[in-house]
Amino acid sequence: xxxxxxxxxxxxxxxxxxxxxxxxxxxxxxxxxxxxxxxxxxxxxxxxxxxxxxxxxxxxxxxxxxxxxxxxxxxxxxxxxxxxxxxxxxxxxxxxxxxxxxxxxxxxxxxxxxxxxxxxxxxxxxxxxxxxxxxxxxxxxxxxxxxxxxxxxxxxxxxxxxxxxxxxxxxxxxxxxxxxxxxxxxxxxxxxxxxxxxxxxxxxxxxxxxxxxxxxxxxxxxxxxxxxxxxxxxxxxxxxxxxxxxxxxxxxxxxxxxxxxxxxxxxxxxxxxxxxxxxxxxxxxxxxxxxxxxxxxxxxxxxxxxxxxxxxxxxxxxxxx
Amino acid sequence: xxxxxxxxxxxxxxxxxxxxxxxxxxxxxxxxxxxxxxxxxxxxxxxxxxxxxxxxxxxxxxxxxxxxxxxxxxxxxxxxxxxxxxxxxxxxxxxxxxxxxxxxxxxxxxxxxxxxxxxxxxxxxxxxxxxxxxxxxxxxxxxxxxxxxxxxxxxxxxxxxxxxxxxxxxxxxxxxxxxxxxxxxxx
Numbered sequence: 001x002x003x004x005x006x007x008x009x010x011x012x013x014x015x016x017x018x019x020x021x022x023x024x025x026x027x028x029x030x031x032x033x034x035x036x037x038x039x040x041x042x043x044x045x046x047x048x049x050x051x052x053x054x055x056x057x058x059x060x061x062x063x064x065x066x067x068x069x070x071x072x073x074x075x076x077x078x079x080x081x082x083x084x085x086x087x088x089x090x091x092x093x094x095x096x097x098x099x100x101x102x103x104x105x106x107x108x109x110x111x112x113x114x115x116x117x118x119x120x121x122x123x124x125x126x127x128x129x130x131x132x133x134x135x136x137x138x139x140x141x142x143x144x145x146x147x148x149x150x151x152x153x154x155x156x157x158x159x160x161x162x163x164x165x166x167x168x169x170x171x172x173x174x175x176x177x178x179x180x181x182x183x184x185x186x187x188x189x190x191x192x193x194x195x196x197x198x199x200x201x202x203x204x205x206x207x208x209x210x211x212x213x214x215x216x217x218x219x220x221x222x223x224x225x226x227x228x229x230x231x232x233x234x235x236x237x238x239x240x241x242x243x244x245x246x247x248x249x250x251x252x253x254x255x256x257x258x259x260x261x262x263x264x265x266x267x268x269x270x271x272x273x274x275x276x277x278x279x280x281x282x283x284x285x286x287x288x289x290x291x292x293x294x295x296x297x298x299x300x301x302x303x304x305x306x307x308x309x310x311x312x313x314x315x316x317x318x319x320x321x
Numbered sequence: 322x323x324x325x326x327x328x329x330x331x332x333x334x335x336x337x338x339x340x341x342x343x344x345x346x347x348x349x350x351x352x353x354x355x356x357x358x359x360x361x362x363x364x365x366x367x368x369x370x371x372x373x374x375x376x377x378x379x380x381x382x383x384x385x386x387x388x389x390x391x392x393x394x395x396x397x398x399x400x401x402x403x404x405x406x407x408x409x410x411x412x413x414x415x416x417x418x419x420x421x422x423x424x425x426x427x428x429x430x431x432x433x434x435x436x437x438x439x440x441x442x443x444x445x446x447x448x449x450x451x452x453x454x455x456x457x458x459x460x461x462x463x464x465x466x467x468x469x470x471x472x473x474x475x476x477x478x479x480x481x482x483x484x485x486x487x488x489x490x491x492x493x494x495x496x497x498x499x500x501x502x503x504x505x506x507x508x
Binding site: 047048175186189211 | 325326346348351354355356357359372373374377
């Protein structure tokens with residue numbers, strides 16, 4: 001029997017709503033337009049490691065997908081001339097449950113027209129200070145973070161160096177990382193999640209910038225160094241809070257990346273996903289120069305209220321929904 | 322089989338032919354990478370601690386293990402005898418298997434016996450129990466405020482720390498999980 005009671009206390013509920021109001025005030029004061037886009041989309045996000053939950057809106061119609069983020073729809077608005085926009089919405093991800101994960105969660109996503117990711121980071125920092133009473137943020141590159149916490153160069157990590165790094169840190173690598181077909185990015189993601197992320201932002205928020213180009217997803221490649229992407233992530237108190245990009249505008253390049261992700265999915269035995277042609281067509285029409293970020297609102301609430309479990313800041317977490 | 326999405330503390334799994342209990346489970350999803358679960362397992366037979374990482378969607382075997390309610394009958398020559406009150410089936414366990422629980426065992430106490438592949442492995446006693454003090458230094462009247470304590474020997478032979486105001490021949494309530502005095506037992 002599922003308890004009828006909410007996961008969070010009424011007091012936390014009230015504080016959560018106050019934080020949400022602060023978010024809206026923050027963007028209203030800066031003239032960023034609030035928008036709403038669909039939760040149910042014709043096409044899913046195409047990412048090797050993101051699974052969309054599916055829905056059947058009607059009998060005998062193709063399956064649709066709950067959004068993993070509102071990115072494609074919001075970019076279509078940007079292409080249509082919306083100017084800078086923000087949204088607070090639900091996002092849905094299959095198989096993501098844990099102390100910091102709920103398969104349905106609240107995201108703050110926004111885009112700044114004519115800004116690059118460096119300028120956007122300053123605004124992210126201002127929002128965090130408005131919500132969390134935290135200090136100024138640090139900035140480290142992905143390469144620096146690896147050097148500091150693992151002593152490894154992520155751009156030249158050999159199999160031997162990976163195994164050695166695991167041994168030095170008493171990590172027995174999971175079997176999937178010992179297969180011949182595994183890509184270097186999987187090692188990097190594992191080491192980042194286990195050896196780096198828990199230490200990031202213990203005292204103040206930290207931006208990790210300059211992710212490898214192989215992990216660019218929807219960001220641009222650094223015009224001066226093709227090894228680097230213009231992607232960043234935000235961490236505070238050992239927890240990832242957000243992921244941002246200087247947004248990729250090139251429709252052809254975007255289509256190639258979708259194909260590439262789908263090829264990786266096929267190799268991993270996962271379903272090949274339908275490509276959102278409307279999104280690609282919008283990029284082809286023209287995305288303004290912009291930077292964007294998605295922040296996990298529930299995690300910000302956790303930090304603001306000193307809670308260690310996401311269940312304590314949700315009205316009805318997954319096991320009570 | 323349990324899939325990673327079913328992982329939680331207290332889950333009993335079998336790895337390399339040994340039963341383990343999951344004592345910690347952490348879901349990790351690095352940025353845009355493969356999600357995985359970092360789990361800490363404690364050997365139910367060996368007590369060894371094992372750290373493992375599983376890719377999301379991986380499966381592990383369930384341990385062939387169950388809890389059976391039984392009554393403690395008696396101890397003789399280091400062997401502890403228990404009986405299932407429904408089937409009258411009896412099992413025997415050694416003092417090593419009983420572990421620290423000997424401190425709280427009294428005849429007729431209801432315990433949970435962990436059975437692995439048909440063999441008793443360990444027991445769990447109730448969280449709270451009431452036992453009589455058979456020996457301690459005399460109580461000091463009025464000294465109810467300080468946190469000072471003194472050792473007291475219980476009817477089972479176990480020694481626990483009690484507040485100074487508690488007397489010999491009194492019954493006290495104990496938290497068996499921590500082995501600590503809780504309060505004087507209400508008669």
